[in-house]
Amino acid sequence: MQTYVLRRTLQAIPLLFILSVMLFLVVRAAPGGPLAQAERNPNITQEQIERQRQRLGLDQPLAVQYAQWMGAVVFEGDLGQSIKSRRPVSEMILERIPNTLMLVGIAFAITLIVAIPLGAISARKQYSALDYTITTFTFAGQSVPIYWMGLMAILIFYVWLDNPFTGRPLLPAGGMYSLGGDKSFGDLLWHLVLPVGTLSLAWIAWYSRFFRASMLEVLNADYVRTARAKGLTNQSVIYVHALRNAVMPLVTMIALDIPTMFAGALFIETIFSWPGMGRLFWEAARGRDYPVLLGVVMINAAVIVVANIVADLLYAMIDPRVQYE
Numbered sequence: 001m002q003t004y005v006l007r008r009t010l011q012a013i014p015l016l017f018i019l020s021v022m023l024f025l026v027v028r029a030a031p032g033g034p035l036a037q038a039e040r041n042p043n044i045t046q047e048q049i050e051r052q053r054q055r056l057g058l059d060q061p062l063a064v065q066y067a068q069w070m071g072a073v074v075f076e077g078d079l080g081q082s083i084k085s086r087r088p089v090s091e092m093i094l095e096r097i098p099n100t101l102m103l104v105g106i107a108f109a110i111t112l113i114v115a116i117p118l119g120a121i122s123a124r125k126q127y128s129a130l131d132y133t134i135t136t137f138t139f140a141g142q143s144v145p146i147y148w149m150g151l152m153a154i155l156i157f158y159v160w161l162d163n164p165f166t167g168r169p170l171l172p173a174g175g176m177y178s179l180g181g182d183k184s185f186g187d188l189l190w191h192l193v194l195p196v197g198t199l200s201l202a203w204i205a206w207y208s209r210f211f212r213a214s215m216l217e218v219l220n221a222d223y224v225r226t227a228r229a230k231g232l233t234n235q236s237v238i239y240v241h242a243l244r245n246a247v248m249p250l251v252t253m254i255a256l257d258i259p260t261m262f263a264g265a266l267f268i269e270t271i272f273s274w275p276g277m278g279r280l281f282w283e284a285a286r287g288r289d290y291p292v293l294l295g296v297v298m299i300n301a302a303v304i305v306v307a308n309i310v311a312d313l314l315y316a317m318i319d320p321r322v323q324y325e
Contacts, residue, residue: 012305023294034058082284102192107196111200115206116207118134119207119214123219158173172190210253255314280296
């Protein structure tokens with residue numbers, strides 16, 4: 001197992017290098033630039049713009065810019081400095097990561113707690129009224145865009161519904177804490193309700209439908225029919241034999257979805273003004289803040305690689321037949 005992890009880690013180095021080159025070129029190829037606003041300002045001279053371009057190193061060839069950036073990342077662990085705020089990119093990312101992990105972690109935990117039982121029940125009761133109800137919910141959840149769901153949540157729980165005791169909106173529309181509040185834990189949880197709820201509903205719809213399909217495939221397998229023929233109870237067949245094997249494809253799906261979760265559910269963080277990685281990426285993209293954009297996407301790429309290695313290790317834990325020696 002240790003040899004496998006070491007081999008996969010060494011394989012990840014050239015992969016991350018190739019990804020870094022591609023991401024660097026894609027980010028720099030975006031229309032506009034960090035000096036676009038200054039170039040449209042008639043009060044700023046061309047000489048001032050050129051001095052700013054030299055200060056940022058944008059007058060250098062792309063190859064030189066990439067070499068300087070990658071050298072700082074590899075040898076100094078320095079992701080650069082934000083063009084807009086002039087703060088270290090690593091510091092800005094470290095500020096946002098806990099907020100994203102909190103939001104996505106809670107939503108993901110709720111998703112698994114609800115989606116796996118829903119999928120299992122729907123598979124067990126195939127073509128029943130309960131199965132049709134769950135399937136209808138999952139189709140609706142997959143069809144409705146998450147940003148529309150978030151906006152409707154704000155409209156219903158912030159605009160339309162009021163707290164009967166205080167007369168104020170039932171739930172806050174955004175942010176982590178109330179303005180002028182004491183930043184208490186209760187206030188934080190209150191602000192988490194809408195973004196976590198919206199994110200969870202979208203993921204529950206997707207994961208429960210996926211797990212239903214996986215469960216149905218397993219329930220029709222030969223070894224499950226053999227287990228039933230031996231006289232095992234239906235509960236034993238489902239929860240001991242079928243469930244464990246049905247989870248295997250779900251592990252792959254989770255590993256592929258982790259980078260999306262880590263990026264902070266861009267739409268949710270933007271709609272609910274949640275100060276996480278997704279919102280940081282959106283702000284950097286709007287301002288063409290190249291160092292911040294590159295820092296966020298490179299961390300996301302690294303998470304993809306690590307998540308796939310972890311998924312492979314989980315296979316061996318879930319299914320003893322999987323060996324990496």
